[in-house]
Amino acid sequence: MKVLLLNGGPHPQGCVATALEEIARVLKVEGIDSEIVWIGNQPVAGCIGCGLCRKDGQCFRQDGVNAFIEKAKECDGFIFGSPVHYGSASGAITSFLDRAFYSGSIHFRGKPGACVVSCRRGGNTAAFDQLNKYFTINQMPVVSSQYWNQVHGTSRIEVLQDKEGMQIMRTLGHNMAWLLKCIEAGKEKGIEFNPAHEPRVHTNFI
Numbered sequence: 001m002k003v004l005l006l007n008g009g010p011h012p013q014g015c016v017a018t019a020l021e022e023i024a025r026v027l028k029v030e031g032i033d034s035e036i037v038w039i040g041n042q043p044v045a046g047c048i049g050c051g052l053c054r055k056d057g058q059c060f061r062q063d064g065v066n067a068f069i070e071k072a073k074e075c076d077g078f079i080f081g082s083p084v085h086y087g088s089a090s091g092a093i094t095s096f097l098d099r100a101f102y103s104g105s106i107h108f109r110g111k112p113g114a115c116v117v118s119c120r121r122g123g124n125t126a127a128f129d130q131l132n133k134y135f136t137i138n139q140m141p142v143v144s145s146q147y148w149n150q151v152h153g154t155s156r157i158e159v160l161q162d163k164e165g166m167q168i169m170r171t172l173g174h175n176m177a178w179l180l181k182c183i184e185a186g187k188e189k190g191i192e193f194n195p196a197h198e199p200r201v202h203t204n205f206i
Helices: 017-029 052-056 066-072 090-107 124-136 154-159 163-188
Strands: 002-007 031-036 079-084 111-117 150-152
Touching: 002 017, 002 066, 002 090, 017 031, 017 079, 017 090, 017 111, 017 150, 017 154, 031 066, 031 090, 052 090, 066 090, 079 124, 079 163, 090 124, 111 124, 111 163, 124 150, 150 154, 150 163, 154 163
Parallel strands: 002 031, 002 079, 079 111, 111 150
Antiparallel strands: none
């Protein structure tokens, strides 16, 4: 079993990375493999709705999204981390996930997901709600912790001083491992993620 963690912050070893690394450490203790992918600090283009991904099976832009989707195919769970910018998730991770889910949603569906946010002071719950919407639109079980998944601080050192925040990250890691093991146990009993669905209905409110 493997969890793919996405660092949507501009710094490879910043506040978001600190939170994700704590989760990865707990996953390792639980016997779960993990990998942290950093989006990078270069511009990430947003989805332009061209529809080519529906035809080609991947986004026509080559800036890391397609490589992330390839990794997602082999992973069992996901954790997305973002700093809070003006009360929202970073523009980079928003553009990145919009395209990843639009072009590769099938590779995330049915797999547990969680998000974590890092902020200096406020805007955390709005960003947290925003990121959770990627999971709930795609039939993904949402993994929770003992509080909303957030850490505070403006540097790695300050985040490490957020004792409650770091504990929340550890609890999240344990909860993710628990759910993955439950899903694995279900598969051993022949229970796969394949719920019966009605034909999809789209309402345009016209």
